[in-house]
Amino acid sequence: MTGSTADLRARRRAGLLLAAPAALLLALLLFLPSSGVLVLSLTDYRFGMPGASWIGLENYARMLADDRIRQSLGNTALYAAIVAPVSILLALWLAVLIEATGRLGGFFRTVFFLPVTATLVAMATAWEVVLHPSFGMVNVALAASGLEKERFLSDPSLALYTLAFIGVWKMVGYNVLLFVAGLSTIPKDLYEAAAIDGADRGWSRFAMVTWPMLAPVTLFVTVITLIRTVSEFETIAVLTNGGPNGATEMVLYTLYQEAFRYFDIGLASALAVCFLGIVAGASILNIVLFDRRSRHG
């Protein structure tokens, strides 16, 4: 038995050695900055100021009391509540259609995936042109069909929904790709068994085979989409700057403003910690649910 104990120790040492580089990098690049942010969120540090003093949870209290930040959190929640379900359901529908088209599948996959590969800032600029209040294509079309022109990005009651639309456009391709990959792993003979059992097309086939078999992919897509929607930044920075009047401010943009425009590092750090908490929560939920599924199969 002594031999096997020595063996075990050697294996442990080899394991540690192999895990060490990744662990070191993780610590250096993730845990160290994160704990730095955590510490800063408990101080009143500002850029350019000589020192900082410990103020406990005051930043968090300020954050919750600040109307602008509350609005920003609300906007983020609304944005995610629109973009996530729409982009997931739309992607699922498109993926099932693409699977069914067969030969043209590759073409459609590329078309829908294009927004994911394109540089987002350039794409956002293109959207700005398309949605321009006076000469944008959409408004020209609206005017031509006798409807009123809309100020899509500067009307406070419209701007967030416009961003949500662009968000769906941006997100759907990635989700389609994930769903298509998921669909391709469903064994063909399950569909054949369903066809013989009486579920050979349409909704019954989807409900009997496709949807249950896609459940793990759907879970993953949901979590990824939620994380990506709550971290929306580029379209806001390029198209609206959070305006009009804070109507499109969201967590990451507010964080950026607090840190690099008002140099209020303490408050920004508190926001960052909250944001990290939300994202980490979603990821942990994902892992836990996945784990349970794979264990209970």
Place this chain on the structure above:
Amino acid sequence: MQGTDHTMESQTLEIADLTCRFGAHRALDAVSLSVGAGEFVSILGPSGCGKSTLLRSIAGLEAVEGGTIRIGGQSVDGLRPRDRGVAFVFQSYALYPHMSCAENIAAPLRMSELGPLGRLPLLWRLSGRMRRTRESIADRVGATARQLQIEPLLGRRPAALSGGQRQRVALGRALIREPALFLLDEPLANLDAALRNRTRTDLRALQRRIGATTLFVTHDQTEAMAISDRIAVMFDGRIHQVGTPDEIYRDPETLAIARFFSQPHLNVVPAATLRRHIGGATAAGDIRIGGAALEGMAGVVAFRPEDASIRTARRPGLPGLPCTVDHAEHAGHDANLFVRLADGETAVVRIRSHEIADWPQGAEGVLHFDLDAARRFDAPQGEAETPSRAREVA
């Protein structure tokens, strides 16, 4: 078992000129087959011969190019798989992984007897008719499970079952439909050897009990011989011979079938070579093989290792081929002795395994074979250069 068995109205199956093409490849080439009501017919052939395609086109899973399929006298051309009254057991079992075994077995009934509303959770409780349908489905699932002795497994998911248990659940899902026709696509191939033998006996007993017409696809000739009423042998998209296991074993129509049923070895010697060694006649008269005179015979003569024997010296009056021992393979009770004939060709003789020591490598002997058990076939094309060789069929 206690009167809960499914008894089915067995149906006949008639297939005429069925053709199916994948691109340029003819998967089925004018296949015709008649199966009587309640008959158990195996479709036997090597992989890629089209046997699964045949089964799948009967089920409606594969589009056919031409020909007709009649089940119980009714043409099923153009009918959807669900409307053909067939049940299919897949080699992979194709159980729904997210459903319990009970739900898997109930699936065909839920689809055919409950509407889309009735399949929704909770809603069905509102209607008395739906409640009764659900109860009747649950009863039949219970009866089917009892028949297959899988009642304790009903609550489990397929992932928690062994291969043999999954196979039974898949069988249950087929059985519960009380189909006109059972289609089994290598249902035993994924089981280990011991379980496979037991399961095939169970399967045959079950089929006899319920009397369902059954088509059983397999690549294993011992399996087919063991459980079939008749066997249809397929090569390259065509049915070459249909007959009882005994007919096909004793009287294979082609060399390919003979080889398939003589695994692992069949001795094939050109008739001309044979004539050179043993002549056309003995003192007792003409030498006849499979009823025909060896004199003037063309093609090849095939005989099984178990119909051959080896002696140390030629016996007068008994035609034999001189040979040299190459090596022996032990096979338990028997052994296969590989010998080299005078022309350098290899043949295999079945001997008792305790005789291996009598035949060391290089020993000289004379090979005899039972002339009545040998068969003549046309020479296979492309094999003229290497005419006699003991084939090892993988």
